[in-house]
Amino acid sequence: MDLLIANARLFDPENNLDQVGDLLVSNGRIAAVGSGLAAGNGVRRIDASGKLVLPGLIDLHVHLREPGQEYKETIATGTAAAAAGGFVTVACMPNTEPPNDCKAVTELILNRAKEANASRVVPIGTMTKGRAGKTLSEMGEMAEFGVKAVSDDGDSVADSGLMRHVLEYAKTFGLVAVQHCEDKALAKGAPMHEGINSARAGLAGQPAAAEASILARDLLLVALTGARYHAAHVSTAESVELIRGAKAKGLPVTAEATIQHLTFTDEACLTYDTKTKVNPPFRTEADRAALREAVADGTIDAIVTDHAPHSRIEKDLEYDYAAFGIMGLETALPLGLALVRDGVFDLGTLIRAWTSRPAAAFGLDWRGLVEGAPADLVVVDEKRTWTVEPKNLRSKASNTPLLGQDVTGRALLTLVDGRPVHDEVDGTGSGGRTGTVGAN
Amino acid sequence: MSFGHRHLLGIEQLSREDILTILNLAGTFKEISERRIKKVPTLRGRTVVNLFMEPSTRTRVSFEIAEKRLSADGVNISISTSAVVKGETLLDTARNLQAMNPDAVVIRHSAAGSPHFLARNIAASVINAGDGSHEHPTQALLDCMTIREHKSEFEGLKVAIVGDISHSRVARSDILALSKLGAKVAVAGPATMLQPGLETLGCTTHTQLDSAVEGADVVMMLRIQKERLGGESLFANSREYARTFGLNRKRLDLLKPDAIVMHPGPINRGVEMQPEVADGKQSVILEQVANGVAVRMAVLYLLAGESEGA
Numbered sequence: 183m184d185l186l187i188a189n190a191r192l193f194d195p196e197n198n199l200d201q202v203g204d205l206l207v208s209n210g211r212i213a214a215v216g217s218g219l220a221a222g223n224g225v226r227r228i229d230a231s232g233k234l235v236l237p238g239l240i241d242l243h244v245h246l247r248e249p250g251q252e253y254k255e256t257i258a259t260g261t262a263a264a265a266a267g268g269f270v271t272v273a274c275m276p277n278t279e280p281p282n283d284c285k286a287v288t289e290l291i292l293n294r295a296k297e298a299n300a301s302r303v304v305p306i307g308t309m310t311k312g313r314a315g316k317t318l319s320e321m322g323e324m325a326e327f328g329v330k331a332v333s334d335d336g337d338s339v340a341d342s343g344l345m346r347h348v349l350e351y352a353k354t355f356g357l358v359a360v361q362h363c364e365d366k367a368l369a370k371g372a373p374m375h376e377g378i379n380s381a382r383a384g385l386a387g388q389p390a391a392a393e394a395s396i397l398a399r400d401l402l403l404v405a406l407t408g409a410r411y412h413a414a415h416v417s418t419a420e421s422v423e424l425i426r427g428a429k430a431k432g433l434p435v436t437a438e439a440t441i442q443h444l445t446f447t448d449e450a451c452l453t454y455d456t457k458t459k460v461n462p463p464f465r466t467e468a469d470r471a472a473l474r475e476a477v478a479d480g481t482i483d484a485i486v487t488d489h490a491p492h493s494r495i496e497k498d499l500e501y502d503y504a505a506f507g508i509m510g511l512e513t514a515l516p517l518g519l520a521l522v523r524d525g526v527f528d529l530g531t532l533i534r535a536w537t538s539r540p541a542a543a544f545g546l547d548w549r550g551l552v553e554g555a556p557a558d559l560v561v562v563d564e565k566r567t568w569t570v571e572p573k574n575l576r577s578k579a580s581n582t583p584l585l586g587q588d589v590t591g592r593a594l595l596t597l598v599d600g601r602p603v604h605d606e607v608d609g610t611g612s613g614g615r616t617g618t619v620g621a622n
Numbered sequence: 623m624s625f626g627h628r629h630l631l632g633i634e635q636l637s638r639e640d641i642l643t644i645l646n647l648a649g650t651f652k653e654i655s656e657r658r659i660k661k662v663p664t665l666r667g668r669t670v671v672n673l674f675m676e677p678s679t680r681t682r683v684s685f686e687i688a689e690k691r692l693s694a695d696g697v698n699i700s701i702s703t704s705a706v707v708k709g710e711t712l713l714d715t716a717r718n719l720q721a722m723n724p725d726a727v728v729i730r731h732s733a734a735g736s737p738h739f740l741a742r743n744i745a746a747s748v749i750n751a752g753d754g755s756h757e758h759p760t761q762a763l764l765d766c767m768t769i770r771e772h773k774s775e776f777e778g779l780k781v782a783i784v785g786d787i788s789h790s791r792v793a794r795s796d797i798l799a800l801s802k803l804g805a806k807v808a809v810a811g812p813a814t815m816l817q818p819g820l821e822t823l824g825c826t827t828h829t830q831l832d833s834a835v836e837g838a839d840v841v842m843m844l845r846i847q848k849e850r851l852g853g854e855s856l857f858a859n860s861r862e863y864a865r866t867f868g869l870n871r872k873r874l875d876l877l878k879p880d881a882i883v884m885h886p887g888p889i890n891r892g893v894e895m896q897p898e899v900a901d902g903k904q905s906v907i908l909e910q911v912a913n914g915v916a917v918r919m920a921v922l923y924l925l926a927g928e929s930e931g932a
């Protein structure tokens with residue numbers, strides 16, 4: 183079905199597009215970008231006055247839980263949540279049961295994604311067989327099936343000799359090596375960041391050095407191997423400095439930060455609310471400031487959700503025993519827009535970190551809001567306020583510290599190849615309301 | 623008497639005035655404990671559940687005696703945490719307890735924040751009897767009561783706490799309580815036992831025992847709990863610990879002449895404290911035990927008894 187989005191603010195910073203105008207979608211592609219475009223016969227016309235049209239968002243780090251933990255999330259519910267959050271593409275981490283360490287699992291994920299018919303899924307394979315950190319995974323065959331990156335997310339590859347080979351083998355097949363940087367011997371599974379707030383809470387803490395020590399080692403190995411490396415969910419000021427230094431040296435390194443680490447600090451953990459328990463843990467004010475600066479100056483390439491749905495079974499527990507993780511595909515957009523409203527960085531920086539730059543980091547085809555490009559886009563109501571509660575979420579989960587709170591900003595329409603995978607244009611869905619934007 | 627709290631989750635939530643309210647009331651209850659008939663009808667008809675999810679005979683018995691002296695109906699529930707991880711959760715336990723409609727629940731648990739979790743899921747008042755490495759507020763209150771019986775005021779008092787501060791709920795609550803009352807708290811131990819950020823609780827940190835205890839009015843020695851350290855290597859051995867961080871007669875000379883020596887018990891004699899110090903005339907360890915009952919009576923009275931204006 184063809185579609186005309188009229189009178190919107192068309193915004194694509196990578197293509198230097200920021201104008202009020204119209205966008206015509208035809209046969210799954212962007213047919214025209216301009217003003218005064220006419221809707222022909224049978225073309226759905228959407229009056230998007232006051233709304234924002236963006237290239238569809240890309241999230242390089244989500245957990246869809248399928249196969250193996252379908253009670254937490256499925257590829258169908260996870261991609262529906264992605265679509266509702268404005269994401270056209272999500273890269274899913276391989277820590278499923280079984281892990282995605284071979285083409286059979288990759289194929290299953292891609293088939294389920296196709297059936298779900300929502301946002302696009304880019305499966306990430308494991309670095310090592312069974313995510314066990316002992317031997318290499320079948321990277322060559324997974325690459326043939328469309329895997330772009332490998333990661334043992336949840337764990338670092340601890341063995342330095344093996345990590346060297348992971349980088350070399352990934353390089354062989356043109357894959358990006360995505361490391362979850364955590365020295366487990368130092369972090370000891372502690373539920374929060376080590377610092378003044380862990381001293382107050384009496385909870386064990388993970389020192390910032392547990393992240394940076396693995397990252398520092400890896401950067402030496404990147405220099406040794408020349409492989410493409412991507413640092414997952416960077417959370418500390420020290421890590422930011424290391425990445426900045428590596429980029430200055432010209433190493434093939436990219437990095438991501440989660441929207442929640444850009445938003446919260448470890449003070450949130452003082453309530454013992456297990457919905458604040460996440461790995462890496464929320465860090466200090468200074469770490470958050472360093473992350474924000476790194477997004478603003480481009481040191482951090484991508485903003486991700488690390489969408490980690492859990493059921494109440496994993497979260498209605500003592501803080502020490504609860505699972506790590508926060509669900510976030512549907513709350514990312516309002517959190518990102520809040521950072522822009524608060525002047526942390528401008529809208530262009532935010533959107534590039536959610537579109538063109540993650541695409542470049544993983545080598546995904548990307549063109550943006552230009553004529554002839556696939557119609558991957560999202561229409562956003564920046565002023566719509568809605569309540570984060572299960573009935574407004576497509577995800578099976580609601581493990582977010584925002585649960586019960588009002589947030590502002592919501593995707594009204596998400597198109598993948600011109601196909602609406604999320605459509606609230608007629609006001610159905612969130613029960614949200616448009617009004618004045620409060621002070622965050 | 624005003625006490626605007628429904629729970630005692632930690633010292634952190636208490637003001638200086640709240641602490642003094644409890645100490646004053648505990649003084650009154652201590653008199654009762656010294657009578658021949660030690661029982662008052664204050665909490666008759668009230669139910670208090672002692673939920674111990676980590677073994678602790680001392681604290682549990684102290685609460686039980688406090689409940690009996692106030693005529694409350696005390697019920698003991700002991701659950702091993704290993705069973706909890708696999709089977710019934712703390713949330714299930716809270717719901718089951720709620721069905722019994724207790725007036726107060728005393729909880730001991732190995733995980734920090736468990737009393738806070740319970741308080742969010744139950745109507746009863748929750749009293750923290752020790753949560754992981756976080757807080758042990760009634761221990762701190764009995765320590766303050768004991769100190770007050772020996773020292774006229776807290777303001778400017780020099781208190782040293784020695785041992786594994788990182789893993790000690792007693793230390794954390796003591797630092798918070800004593801600093802709120804105006805004392806100067808110095809903590810000492812090897813750096814492996816002094817986690818970053820402790821200073822923000824209201825103390826100075828020392829890796830030399832002598833610098834912490836010099837001129838002290840009060841020295842509190844913590845039990846070196848090998849079993850709680852989860853296999854972490856925090857010191858070489860007991861002999862070296864006793865030499866470097868143990869309190870012996872020679873070190874007593876560094877303290878003020880009228881200083882008192884405390885210990886939350888049970889003591890590892892010969893490790894953190896030499897027997898002649900533990901049993902010496904400066905030791906107030908047994909007074910601490912007696913004051914524990916009085917302080918717990920005061921807390922139970924304030925949380926489980928006040929509403930109907932006894």
Ligand SMILES: [Zn+2]
Pocket residue numbers: 335336337362414415461462
């Ligand atoms: Zn991770």
